[in-house]
Amino acid sequence: MAKIFHDTLTVDKDDLLAVCEGILMHEGVPKADANYVAWHLVETNLRGTDSHGVARLPHYVRRLKEGSILAQPTISFEQRAPSLGLVDGGHGLGHLVMRRATEEAARLAETNGAGWVAVRNSSHCGALAPFGLQLAERGMIGIVFTHVDPMVLPYGSRAPFCGTNPICVSAPGANDRTLCLDMATSVVPWNLVANAQQEKSEIPTGWAVDKNGNDTTHPDEVAALYPFGRHKGSGLGIMIDVFSAMLGEAPYGPDIPKMYGNMKEHRRLGGLVGAINIRPFVGVEDFEARISEMVSRLCGLPPMNGFDRVHFPGEPELETKRQREKEGIPIGINILEGLNALAISAGLSPLQSRQTE
Ligand SMILES: NC(=O)c1ccc[n+]([C@@H]2O[C@H](COP(=O)([O-])OP(=O)(O)OC[C@H]3O[C@@H](n4cnc5c(N)ncnc54)[C@H](O)[C@@H]3O)[C@@H](O)[C@H]2O)c1
DSSP states (O other): OOOOOOOEEEEOHHHHHHHHHHHHHHTTOOHHHHHHHHHHHHHHHHTTOGGGSGGGHHHHHHHHHHTSSOSSOOOEEEEEETTEEEEEOTTOOHHHHHHHHHHHHHHHHHHHSEEEEEEEEEOOOOOSHHHHHHHHHTTEEEEEEEOOSSOBOOTTOSSOOBOOOOEEEEEOOTTTOOEEEEEOSBSSOHHHHHHHHHHTOOOOTTSEEOTTSOEEOOGGGOOEEOBTTTHHHHHHHHHHHHHHHTTTTOOOGGGSOOTTSOTTSOOOEEEEEEEEESTTTSOHHHHHHHHHHHHHHHHTSOOOTTOSOOOOTTHHHHHHHHHHHHHOEEEEHHHHHHHHHHHHHTTOOOOOOEEOO
8 A cells, every 4th residue: 555654643443443344333323234334443543544544434424424324224236137236225325235235245155156236326436355355254255346435536637527436356266365456546545645645734735636647746736636557557447347337337437426425315326246166167165275376476576676576466464454453544634633533422431542653
């Protein structure tokens, strides 16, 4: 994960989970659902993806208060063909909607070999990795997409069209070597810039442009982000909008209500979750052993100058998780202050924090 540099305090994961769960329950989210969303957010911070963890909770709370996210949605599933289905998220929290789509895709793949579930009427679902890893844990290959409002410059354009439309692809591996590529199709996710805005820190050149199309390092001036890899990231982001919008009849690119726009308006986000059952091809244990062997060979390659060694997709997050489980989770001081204000107004004790070492 690209970093922004700012002052942090450290909190324990269990305290953070309890406070996030309590804040969501105060907004009317049932305990089991609040627990899953809190787990998803804290897990995302544990894995080092600070753009999509607890920093986003105040935003979800605001939308819950304004009614554009429903605390107790009706999330429904309709099977459209033996291995295809559609989840209507009922304007619930995106984490719950994408979890349901992932469960349904796995169920279809158990019986029919593969499952593809389109999503509509969802909201921001945070990081995709927890859904991809959910499928890998069931011995399946996972492919997960979602889309967001326009904030990325298509290659050659000065105006944004699609969002930071992420992709997650996962494949189970033995010995903690599950491959999990989870990434925005922009140079960085928008919410890393949002964190920089909150912490009043600069961003590096090359991430974003201002309203005149000039590079900017000032997070408040950001009007759009660059795609990763020039025309390639740009093209992939556009195709992810197709997968996320066109099957489930969700709006696409410029028509998607803005994340930080009208808080009373439903986001109506789409997505697509795919699961491939490995068993009809090869035994899961054999598959996992081969992935593990592939990872060993990959990581054994001689490193380039300036690199310690070669890492596999998903490994940096595993390493950060091991470290943060022991040492706690560093959180920007302004983000922590925002969470504590919510905790207090929900009648909870503020988080205990200590200096980050
Ligand atoms: N829900 C949404 O609307 C939305 C939108 C955009 C992004 N996101 C989320 O934002 C998160 C962060 O995205 P990102 O683009 O900043 O990801 P990133 O750049 O931090 O990582 C991308 C991928 O590269 C791998 N990686 C990183 N360093 C590596 C190395 N040295 N060697 C090998 N592999 C390496 C990581 O394991 C990861 O799979 C993701 O979880 C994504 O799902 C969500």
